Amino acid sequence: MPAMGRYEGYETLDIRADDRGVVQMTFNRPERLNAFNGAMRYEIRRFINEFAEDGDGRAMVMTGTGRAFCSGADLADADQRPWPTGAAEPLFTWCVELLEVPKPTIAAVNGVAAGGGLGLALLCDIRICATDSRLLPIWLKRAIHPDDLVTWTLPQLVGYGRALRWLYLAEDIPLDEAVTSGLVTEVVAPEQLLPAAHELAGRLAAGPTAHIALAKQAVLRNLLREPTDAAMIENWGIDRGRATEDFKEGVRAFREKRTPQFKGR
Secondary structure: OOOOOOOOOOOOEEEEEOOOOEEEEEEOOHHHOOOEOHHHHHHHHHHHHHHHHOOOOOEEEEEEOOOEEEOOEOOOOOOOOOOOOOOOOOOOHHHHHHHHOOOOEEEEEOOEEEOHHHHHHHHOOEEEEEOOOEEEOOHHHHOOOOOOOHHHHHHHHHOHHHHHHHHHHOOOEOHHHHHHHOOOOEEEOHHHHHHHHHHHHHHHHOOOHHHHHHHHHHHHHHOOOOHHHHHHHHHHHHHHHHOOHHHHHHHHHHHHOOOOOOOOO
């Protein structure tokens, strides 16, 4: 059997890359509101690894087919394989991989994002919602422990008390509160959702993505560190950044008073 090429062979995800380096990953089980079964769990983790290693992929947009972003776990499907793990690896290590992927990631949330679907959106760097989106932390309403790293991402984004209130009540998060709390960056009309996400992704893909990766890593590492630790991590990133081609191009472009042409190297 011939080896699969870039982003080939997926059954539950639709993946398309454009010439700007923007990769759109779309959950593609619309008949089940894009709920993930065992096959989708394996394909999501495969995609995260493939995107991270894709030298041409510079930014990612995550969205869903049809009326939903992702409605969480498909408890009725026959394929109940858990998330793939390695030896002695925690069940949700894939969440850390998505959170830390060294490229900008945007969740374009169309329709419902419930349970694990909401968790997936929170693992992206930026969230844009449509006016008909629903953000539903449903876990405790079903007596299921919150997962998909939401016990870390949600309080980091909106604070301890608000996160626990939303998790306890397990009700729709009002979109206006989602924006004012910083959970979501903007809410747009449904027909503007993907254009808005791709416009932003294109701008980020055209930037110095090696430096974006270093900045992202520094922000994540510094969330729970002392200021002195943050200074050392920033110094580490600065030293690595100065060794890149994009750093030299940025300086040249400034001196020559032109727009820099970044390559992500």
